[in-house]
Amino acid sequence: MVREDRGGPPGGPAAPAAASSVPALPSSVAQRLHHLGRRVACGPPVSVADGVTLLRGGAFRAMNVYLLDDPSGGVVAFDSGEKGMAGPILDAAAERGGLRRVILGHGDTDHRGAAPALRAAGVPIACHADAAPYAEGRGGREYWRPELLPRAVRAFHALSHRAVWDGGPVTIDETVAVGDDVCGFEVVDLAGHAPGQIGLWRASDRVAIVSDAFYVTSMWGRPQEPALPVRAYDHDLERARESLRRLAALDPATVLPGHLGPVTGDVRRRLEAAAEADVR
């Protein structure tokens, strides 16, 4: 559904660049630095399922953006990763016919990160209606409880949210609802970790793309068994458990989470265990 009165269409004229007294680099050097910057921000595109390409961004390559082949041409991005990924997302999408729209799995800082820059490039941004106030607002800080994190993690995350992950509030142009079709996937309800969190489910090959329904990364970015997100970042833990039980009951063959992954093998049992486990 297209939202109205969202502050004008995306892709309006960009604000003029601030005047700079820094001398310009030779174009070949500038171009090499530009390419190096994009390689630092994001790894090469990887095919992870039929019509699904994964971009792994960030220093630990733990920030996932999925490009879905759109039957009408180009690709649709699910989640937008951290803010430095905007250029690599546009580059990878251009090689696949162009970026048609971005759908945020939820409104947290590290999922809306590149969305403001992508919108400025003319791409409409969508999410579930319940996630829109957070994508357009403080990116989850409205209800997070960082005081529950260990002190060192809290400091690391506070800096990362501000300096690395969050691109800031983004205007939501369209909403998607549970049951909608997105590039052959069905939108499913995975709310709990965040309000209006959604995933995408394709029954034909049992592929699920799930944003932060669970983590396979620790708070330091290290791999771990599937677990519910930590309390500090959860909006409604009981609802997160219910969403994960429903996801497990779909019996997915491949699950593509918001960080690290993919998760394959005995997925159902591992997700069932995560849904019932204690949460830190």
Ligand SMILES: [Zn+2]
């Ligand atoms: Zn996340």
